[in-house]
Amino acid sequence: MMLAAPVIAVALTLVVGAVLFTLLGHDGLGAILEIFVKPLFNPYRWQDLLVKAAPLAMIATGLAIGFRANVWNIGAEGQYILGGLAGTGIALATLDMSGGWILPLMLLAGIVGGMAWAAIPAVLKTTLGVNEILSSLMLNYVAIQLLYYLMRGPWKDPMGFNFPQTAMFTADQTLPMVVPGTLIHLGVPLAVAVALTAFFVMTRTITGFQMRVVGLAPKAAAFGGFGAASTVWIALMAGGGLAGFAGILEASGPFGQMVPQFPTGYGYTAIIVAFLGRLNPLGILLAAMVLALTYVGGESAQTTIGLPSAATGVFQAMMLFFLLATDILVRYRVVSGRAAPKTARAPGKAEAEAKSGAKTGETKVVTA
Amino acid sequence: MTAKAAAPRLELKGISKRFPGVVANDQVSFAVPAGTIHALLGENGAGKSTLVKIIYGVQSADEGAIVFDGNLVQIGSPKEARALGIGMVFQHFSLFEAMTVLENIALGMDDPPPRRQLEARVREVLDSYGLSLDPHRYVHTLSVGERQRIEIVRALLQEPRLLIMDEPTSVLTPQEVEELFKTLWRLANEGCSILYISHKLHEIEVLCESATILRGGKVVGSCDPRRESAKSMAEMMIGGSLKDLSDKSDCSYGEDRFTVSGLSAPGEPPFGTSLKDVSFSVRSGEIFGIAGVAGNGQNELLAVISGETQAGVTGSIRLEGRELSQLSVGARRKAGLASSPEERNGHAAVPAMSLAENAILSARSRMGLASGGVIKGGAAKDYATRVIEAFSVKATGPAAAAGSLSGGNLQKFVMGREIMQNPAVFVVSQPTWGVDAGAASFIRQAMIDLVAKGASVVVVSQDLDELLELCDRLAVINEGRLSEAMDVKGIDIEKVGLLMGGVHGSEIDGAGAGRAADPSHAPAKRPEPAL
Numbered sequence: 001m002m003l004a005a006p007v008i009a010v011a012l013t014l015v016v017g018a019v020l021f022t023l024l025g026h027d028g029l030g031a032i033l034e035i036f037v038k039p040l041f042n043p044y045r046w047q048d049l050l051v052k053a054a055p056l057a058m059i060a061t062g063l064a065i066g067f068r069a070n071v072w073n074i075g076a077e078g079q080y081i082l083g084g085l086a087g088t089g090i091a092l093a094t095l096d097m098s099g100g101w102i103l104p105l106m107l108l109a110g111i112v113g114g115m116a117w118a119a120i121p122a123v124l125k126t127t128l129g130v131n132e133i134l135s136s137l138m139l140n141y142v143a144i145q146l147l148y149y150l151m152r153g154p155w156k157d158p159m160g161f162n163f164p165q166t167a168m169f170t171a172d173q174t175l176p177m178v179v180p181g182t183l184i185h186l187g188v189p190l191a192v193a194v195a196l197t198a199f200f201v202m203t204r205t206i207t208g209f210q211m212r213v214v215g216l217a218p219k220a221a222a223f224g225g226f227g228a229a230s231t232v233w234i235a236l237m238a239g240g241g242l243a244g245f246a247g248i249l250e251a252s253g254p255f256g257q258m259v260p261q262f263p264t265g266y267g268y269t270a271i272i273v274a275f276l277g278r279l280n281p282l283g284i285l286l287a288a289m290v291l292a293l294t295y296v297g298g299e300s301a302q303t304t305i306g307l308p309s310a311a312t313g314v315f316q317a318m319m320l321f322f323l324l325a326t327d328i329l330v331r332y333r334v335v336s337g338r339a340a341p342k343t344a345r346a347p348g349k350a351e352a353e354a355k356s357g358a359k360t361g362e363t364k365v366v367t368a
Numbered sequence: 369m370t371a372k373a374a375a376p377r378l379e380l381k382g383i384s385k386r387f388p389g390v391v392a393n394d395q396v397s398f399a400v401p402a403g404t405i406h407a408l409l410g411e412n413g414a415g416k417s418t419l420v421k422i423i424y425g426v427q428s429a430d431e432g433a434i435v436f437d438g439n440l441v442q443i444g445s446p447k448e449a450r451a452l453g454i455g456m457v458f459q460h461f462s463l464f465e466a467m468t469v470l471e472n473i474a475l476g477m478d479d480p481p482p483r484r485q486l487e488a489r490v491r492e493v494l495d496s497y498g499l500s501l502d503p504h505r506y507v508h509t510l511s512v513g514e515r516q517r518i519e520i521v522r523a524l525l526q527e528p529r530l531l532i533m534d535e536p537t538s539v540l541t542p543q544e545v546e547e548l549f550k551t552l553w554r555l556a557n558e559g560c561s562i563l564y565i566s567h568k569l570h571e572i573e574v575l576c577e578s579a580t581i582l583r584g585g586k587v588v589g590s591c592d593p594r595r596e597s598a599k600s601m602a603e604m605m606i607g608g609s610l611k612d613l614s615d616k617s618d619c620s621y622g623e624d625r626f627t628v629s630g631l632s633a634p635g636e637p638p639f640g641t642s643l644k645d646v647s648f649s650v651r652s653g654e655i656f657g658i659a660g661v662a663g664n665g666q667n668e669l670l671a672v673i674s675g676e677t678q679a680g681v682t683g684s685i686r687l688e689g690r691e692l693s694q695l696s697v698g699a700r701r702k703a704g705l706a707s708s709p710e711e712r713n714g715h716a717a718v719p720a721m722s723l724a725e726n727a728i729l730s731a732r733s734r735m736g737l738a739s740g741g742v743i744k745g746g747a748a749k750d751y752a753t754r755v756i757e758a759f760s761v762k763a764t765g766p767a768a769a770a771g772s773l774s775g776g777n778l779q780k781f782v783m784g785r786e787i788m789q790n791p792a793v794f795v796v797s798q799p800t801w802g803v804d805a806g807a808a809s810f811i812r813q814a815m816i817d818l819v820a821k822g823a824s825v826v827v828v829s830q831d832l833d834e835l836l837e838l839c840d841r842l843a844v845i846n847e848g849r850l851s852e853a854m855d856v857k858g859i860d861i862e863k864v865g866l867l868m869g870g871v872h873g874s875e876i877d878g879a880g881a882g883r884a885a886d887p888s889h890a891p892a893k894r895p896e897p898a899l
Contacts, residue, residue, distance in 0.1 A: 204742055204743050204745070205738075205741050205742050205743060206728075206732065206738050206741050206742070206743060207741060209725070209728060209743060212721075213718055213721070213729065216718050216719075216720050216721065217714040217715070217718045217719070217720075219711070219714055219715040220714055220715055220716070220717060220718045220729060222676045222697070223674070223676060223697070223707075223709060223715055223716060223729070223730065224697070224729040224730055225675075225696060225697035225698035225701065225730075227696070
């Protein structure tokens with residue numbers, strides 16, 4: 001049933017979404033078809049799906065490692081931006097150089113940048129006990145302001161007609177395409193490789209075991225010799241590192257430069273992906289495709305049937321909402337309150353009746 | 369007795385209950401007259417829990433009838449059971465840790481009175497039954513023993529006519545057991561029937577007037593415990609003869625192997641017990657006991673020794689001269705120090721994980737269940753299988769979830785997991801809590817075998833009988849302080865009881881005549897009701 005919950009959630013999202021947009025005066029059924037069905041049958045859209053799904057899967061994989069251990073890193077958006085910025089820093093410093101070492105260095109810088117940003121909530125949590133949900137979330141806004149400052153100040157392209165953006169990356173700083181003639185860049189197979197690696201780590205290594213034990217039974221983890229601090233660090237470094245990696249892959253791939261529009265909410269959507277994928281790296285690959293569909297379909301629905309751009313967000317939010325709801329309902333059962341028969345409520349009274357021979361207890365209620 | 373109603377308070381007629389693959393109860397019939405204390409005996413898995421769940425309305429029987437005070441009843445829920453006047457004290461508590469004692473009691477009631485009124489009633493019950501408990505304390509700050517008192521108060525508040533008690537004395541001092549028995553006798557004399565489940569057969573001998581013995585879901589006999597011995601009852605439960613623990617008097621002690629000196633540690637905030645200057649040493653080949661009432665620093669001591677608590681700890685812990693107090697949990701284990709905490713579910717084992725994974729939890733370094741950070745799945749499975757076989761754990765195999773095992777079987781697995789690593793020192797808390805007679809004697813024998821090989825064992829237990837049977841020396845912990853160690857041979861039970869209750873040093877010497885060691889140091893016999 002735990003595996004059925006995401007399927008039910010997606011189905012409910014489609015049904016309720018159709019009703020909702022019909023009530024709002026749109027063609028509800030058409031919107032569903034446009035967003036969730038048509039991109040699947042349009043081979044030209046498949047590459048878009050993969051390109052959108054890759055960063056979502058990569059970030060969600062990192063988050064899921066922490067979520068398993070109940071470390072709630074909500075700051076993937078900021079870590080994604082910092083990863084992009086760190087890699088961009090390398091790119092801007094090497095604009096005049098060439099060589100195969102530049103791109104790997106940028107990617108490494110991206111990972112380190114994301115980790116560094118995630119290290120802030122990790123330090124706060126392990127030394128002062130600061131709740132990582134709040135600290136990591138708030139750092140997202142700091143990261144966005146840092147991005148805006150760099151775009152409008154020090155990193156602005158001197159030849160860019162005063163547009164707030166960096167210079168275009170050189171060929172040595174851009175991700176190669178893996179399928180010639182398409183948009184499918186190196187980040188797509190990398191995302192799959194990361195998910196497979198994470199699957200191995202979570203199921204076959206002591207580190208993965210540690211994360212699972214901490215999530216299931218924190219006291220047992222302490223008994224087993226897994227420190228609370230090391231768990232927080234592993235969780236945030238995995239989440240931050242992979243978010244930063246996704247960030248630099250986006251910057252050096254689809255963007256090819258750094259722009260203020262760089263953050264597109266992948267860091268938040270990845271939270272939905274992680275849960276929809278049941279915190280399992282393989283499930284996350286599938287869930288990333290579903291969420292990518294809302295992006296790709298949502299964009300095309302804007303032009304074809306004039307759906308507002310907010311529709312994408314509405315569908316994503318509904319999906320998380322229904323997922324959380326079905327998770328609860330899979331585990332629990334709604335029981336209507338049934339009061340005990342009045343006569344039997346007060347023990348004294350029941351006793352009196354029992355003594356007088358009244359069969360108070362007989363065939364009262366039998367329910368399954 | 370004949371003056372009481374002719375119909376028994378509770379009569380079971382041919383109760384059967386089947387679960388997929390197992391018959392939990394098979395045509396169980398017996399009767400409990402009004403005002404009697406009736407024992408329900410049987411090993412873990414004999415069907416006692418299922419039976420009382422049926423009586424309390426938690427589960428429904430597939431076949432059979434329940435007659436209460438002469439009326440045929442269908443008990444569809446605990447609420448209906450309570451309405452009939454059936455109260456129950458469960459072995460596993462259902463308490464909300466983040467709420468106070470009073471709030472928990474109110475939540476357990478179908479029709480709670482206003483707060484102030486309830487508090488007055490709770491205090492009345494506490495006073496009249498001599499139970500000490502602060503209604504405003506938060507449950508998470510309470511010891512196991514104190515938590516159990518909440519459950520007892522909960523049941524007593526309903527003024528029950530049939531009280532079901534599942535393992536109620538496992539966490540009490542001898543004096544507290546005596547108090548509880550007085551309470552139960554008083555209740556019985558007031559006409560309340562008590563269905564009493566316990567593995568402590570010495571207590572049943574004293575407390576109960578009749579007993580029904582279950583084995584494999586069937587009634588295999590009944591007896592008058594006052595005319596039986598603990599051993600004869602245990603043998604009826606097991607359906608075979610009980611092996612006596614091998615005598616360890618012939619084993620010789622070696623050097624001091626494990627020495628704790630001047631150990632102090634702050635308690636868990638806000639209400640934990642801090643450890644104050646705890647010192648003791650254990651020789652090789654020796655079992656050292658730490659007696660005491662729950663919540664006097666036992667859990668803190670175990671966490672400090674195992675390394676789970678490191679903050680604010682002062683003092684030294686030495687194993688064969690090597691200082692351990694600065695080492696991590698894993699490093700201590702590698703050095704040969706194994707431990708097993710009181711709580712099995714969620715502390716010594718992860719319920720949602722398989723037994724093989726639970727083997728990895730604490731045996732991975734000593735048993736080589738991982739290399740280079742990668743789990744060796746086959747080795748973990750093998751080790752779990754070996755533990756299951758050597759300790760006769762009833763489980764479907766190494767892939768069974770730890771949470772699917774009964775308490776006694778999980779404890780056997782946990783003990784086996786630690787003992788089969790051949791530790792130099794094994795520190796264990798409550799090794800046989802809630803474990804049936806057969807399994808308990810198995811676990812005790814395993815510890816005796818371990819010290820026979822030259823290891824040292826420290827047993828922290830609230831079960832004094834167990835410590836007297838097992839240990840060579842013991843000390844008493846009270847409010848975080850450990851008493852002088854005493855030789856178990858010729859020990860003064862009265863003195864131990866007083867130490868457990870917090871009376872120290874010179875006060876005891878003045879207390880005069882103490883009772884000599886007697887494994888069945890039992891409370892006084894039941895007074896006859898005044899007619």
